[in-house]
């Protein structure tokens with residue numbers, strides 16, 4: 001069991017809180033028993049988002065800040081600015097940045113989102129160097145290495161506290177496999193490894209015990225790898241997954257906070273600095289504790305089919321990591 005006092009002392013900052021993910025994610029945080037201060041930060045709209053959320057009758061105090069501390073904030077007259085949003089934060093969730101349109105890859109977002117993430121993580125280095133960073137902004141395979149390099153340059157990098165959020169890949173894998181098996185998705189738990197873009201997403205369906213033909217295995221694997229594209233196409237230019245991502249982002253945040261509060265056996269996937277493959281950053285199940293990632297866990301045996309994808313994925317993933325590191329270095 002965890003201490004009640006620890007339950008009620010967490011501050012979570014959402015950067016990009018007025019966006020498609022940021023708003024529903026902030027709502028879920030506002031409903032959380034694990035959060036007692038929720039700070040909503042964005043370049044637009046956060047005083048309104050925070051005022052709106054503050055009418056929900058839950059215990060957490062909600063604030064809304066814009067980059068310019070003098071440009072408005074919630075509560076009215078409160079300090080505002082990135083510093084106020086971040087100071088004292090235990091977890092900073094970052095969905096700030098542009099989403100894809102049909103025909104784009106996540107890497108096509110690099111030029112815009114790399115700078116956004118770099119600037120925000122510089123703020124974290126200064127104002128909340130001990131917070132766990134949960135990075136949602138794409139391309140995650142590169143933005144997480146950027147965050148790590150920024151923190152290293154500021155002398156505050158802790159690899160246990162810099163995570164790319166890959167929870168949505170697991171949500172999709174569980175949903176799609178459950179449909180195939182005729183099961184409730186909550187009874188299915190697929191390990192998904194690698195990164196968060198196309199073929200770097202590798203669901204280990206062989207470990208689930210599900211029976212399927214070769215064609216079914218291929219179709220399920222590819223659907224999980226390209227699940228993001230399914231939503232991008234259906235939204236037809238209006239963005240990418242927001243509601244399912246808000247759910248997945250909250251699940252990740254809640255688990256980080258449960259572990260922080262002393263709850264044991266919190267294991268969930270995260271894209272983190274890792275020594276379990278040749279890639280410097282890799283998504284795999286991780287055990288979380290009070291200080292972030294306690295242990296990067298292995299992922300068991302791969303089938304020959306999965307090994308084929310793994311071998312294809314690794315050069316792509318390493319290149320995307322290097323791209324992030326090069327950006328941060330220059």
Ligand code: NAD
Nearest residue numbers: 016018019020021042043095096097098099136137138245
């Ligand atoms: P959106 O455009 O609806 O919202 C993004 C928000 O970020 C906007 O409100 C914008 O004002 C804000 N923003 C931009 N620059 C900022 C800055 N410098 N500081 C603070 N806020 C800033 O986009 P969205 O649909 O919410 O998606 C956000 C990001 O999340 C995209 O990069 C998308 O690709 C990514 N994403 C990742 C996953 C994942 O599984 N990791 C899933 C879905 C989407």
Ligand code: LMR
Nearest residue numbers: 100106138228229240241
């Ligand atoms: C997703 O997986 O839904 C996100 O990474 C958004 C996208 O661009 O597909």
